[in-house]
Amino acid sequence: MSVIRIGAGAGFQGDRLPPAVDLAERGKLDYLVFECLGERTIALAQQARSKDPSGGFDPLLERRMRAVMPACAKNGTKIVTNMGAANPMGAAQLTARIARELGLSGLKVAAVTGDDVLDRIGDFVLDETGAPAADLGDRLVSANAYVGIDGLVSALAAGADVVICGRASDPTLFLAPLVYEFGWARDDWKRLGQGVLVGHLLECAAQITGGYFADPGVKDVPDLAAIGQPLAEVDADGNATITKLPGTGGRITRATCIEQLLYEIHDPARYLQPDVVADFSGVDFHDLGADRIGVNGAGGHPATGQFKVSVGYRDGWIGEGQISYAGANCVARGQLAVDTVRARLAPHRAEIFEERGELIGVNSIWQEAHGNASPPEVRLRYAARCADPETARRVAEEVEGLYLAGPAGGGGATGTVREVLAIASTLMPATTINADVEILEARHEIA
Template sequence: MYLVGNGAGFSGDRVDAPIPVVRTLIRRGLPAALFLETLGERTVALAQLERRRDPELGYEPMLERLLAPILADCFHHGIPILGNFGAANPPAAARCIAQLARRLGLPELKIATVTGDDVADSIDLGTLPVHEADEALRADAAKLVAANAYIGAAPLVEALKQGAHVVVAGRTSDPALAIAPLVAHYGWAMDDWEKLAVGAACGHLLECGSQVSGGVFWDPGFKDIPDPANIGFPIAEVGPDGSLVITKAEDTGGLVDLRTVKEQLLYELHDPAEYITPDVVLDITGCRIEQVGKDRVAVHGLAGRPAPAMLKVTACFEGSWLGEGEVSVAGPNTLARAKATADVLLRRLEMRGLKVRPRIDLIGLASVHDSDGGALWHAHQGAEPPELRIRLAVEGENRDDCDQAAREVLALLCCGPAGTGGARWRVTPRILTRSYLVPREMVPTTVTLLSAREMN
């Protein structure tokens, strides 16, 4: 039996999450690996902007906090760590880990850096077919920020076979982070589609961290979970024959049951018969799941088909600007004052001739499900809320226009037409993403292995 644990499901996940996972892996005493998944579709673009500001940045900002409590234990117990936490700058991430290893007295820690996913300078996107879901998005005149291919498990397997204790990658597919240690340990062939399907399902079920162990599932009073403040991150038990059981870290909250596994299994699965990854096409239409113990769910009936000839490339472009301003209204006649204040804000943008597209939300009354025109809060006739937060959001091509629009909430703070408080505003760049398809032979990868002692 081989154990695969997950210690992060996105950039900014709980920095203490890997600790109980590693403790459980050690306690179980079986061969094991840990992976951290920290990249979303736009995370690489934001990381690339950080790298522009500082050549030694552009990787997962919480990397040292995530690894510091577990690195020595994983090294001494032979648990390799894999992650796409290199983001836009895997070499800098590797140097950060090397510095941490030396401080922890681990100069012999071997760190593999996987590069090649960054194709911004090597591929002409204009020659590539656009991914069908993004055909309506126009990015022809926008400035490219990042272009990264979703690479598969092969270079990660190579790194593990070379003896890497930590594998640092950029934009991998999420399932590849689980497939790689399984292939390296069991010696599965990279065209054994049934086994790779199990690996892909394992990675897919674990990739979002606590989502499969009760996180997003939690709905107090309807779908309760124990000790949500200490929710446990998941661990998979994978057999050489392709058996798969999902469980979680010991001595933690949350739960793993048929419902949580179903929710995560269907997450982002547009076609259950064809979940495309760089390594295998996963088919879950014959999948069966079975509760085999407390916090233990077995997954059966997975099928796999040959890997696709094309890899997905997600390109990120400089978009427009987002201006946001917020201010609170409370006390008697709150709703009327909030609606009137919202109308004043819109009128002010019009009077000043600011070239922006505005939206106002009354947070606490209608925001998440409302339209840009505020249909829900305009029509609201219910009970008077005790307080509301007015959020003005604007989008525009000119940064100064967006900044000036967002600042209009400040004029309301002291001497505006309605008593308000707690004004905040900011302006941030917007990122436009568009996906393309590229022949996999156009995305060569490189693995570089050095010890922490050797790495500067």
């Protein structure tokens, strides 16, 4: 192919589905990519799988696949996704079953595994704790490496129509189809860097079409309610045009592209990826017309030979309570409520690791802010991370107790208790992590 059309169907687990369906139906895409994993998402998925071995993949997988597979099959669009989370094989088996039910006989679904390194993470020292992962004991939940393109490319080479993996670097989902289609060498650092750039620009989906960008009167975005997802037209050298479907809301400009370029990037000249160290320092965006931005100028250097590993572990319980105060002097009454809850929790402080009380709208973002404002209402939120669920429950109960034993006029109290799933990181040699690919074919079952 001289140009690959690749679209972003999702930028996170809870992303909207209608724009992805629109891309599948009207996008004339070669590839539709669903990037749905965050740092904690796969750890939560591992917890879910421990309770149900058949689960552990993206809870929206079935809904997404049923919605887009018929159009993708009709239009010759391949699907690449990390919705496999902690169970790519289970996700692939479900997808193959859905394909059969939809009458898509012969559709090939690939499961790419190998990112789960929980069985050998013990000796590796975690950056955040400074101790080996093994020290977490039974608090350790998951360990998944950010793998590169090898498994994905192998799956595509085996004829897969749908490729489902677990934890991979976000741009990898977009880079792999480009490497496969254009036959880029694994040491063609320039083109690999260009491919990572395309992936990075698309990985957050609507974030480059005006989502998470809109600021009324400052950065206006038309028809945000009907915002479309982006797609890229990429040539064999990795030069790309970022655009969206006609008739969709949102906008694509140099500004939206630049914001996304800098998103979550520590050093633009050394963006560490499994297959290449990408260099975005020379990237150039140029206007090609309405909602069409050309991009090129990325480079690359040899990969580090290390894969980042995201480690999930249990880290206590959060108890949280909220209650509202409105009308005259509501800030003072809200602050009195905060002070009252803090004092009442004093007997349990040994079981409380950290806590905070705040007035939403006054100092919930900047704790140093003082109550100088006079809003018509405030909502108190008191939260504490505790050693056990019983202490966390007391936090929520003390907020609810403000109804009759707190300042005047409190209402709308709520309380929650939830386990904390924390994330730490380390590095593992890439040579110790190998991808496995299994192809399932959707065939009609004969009774």
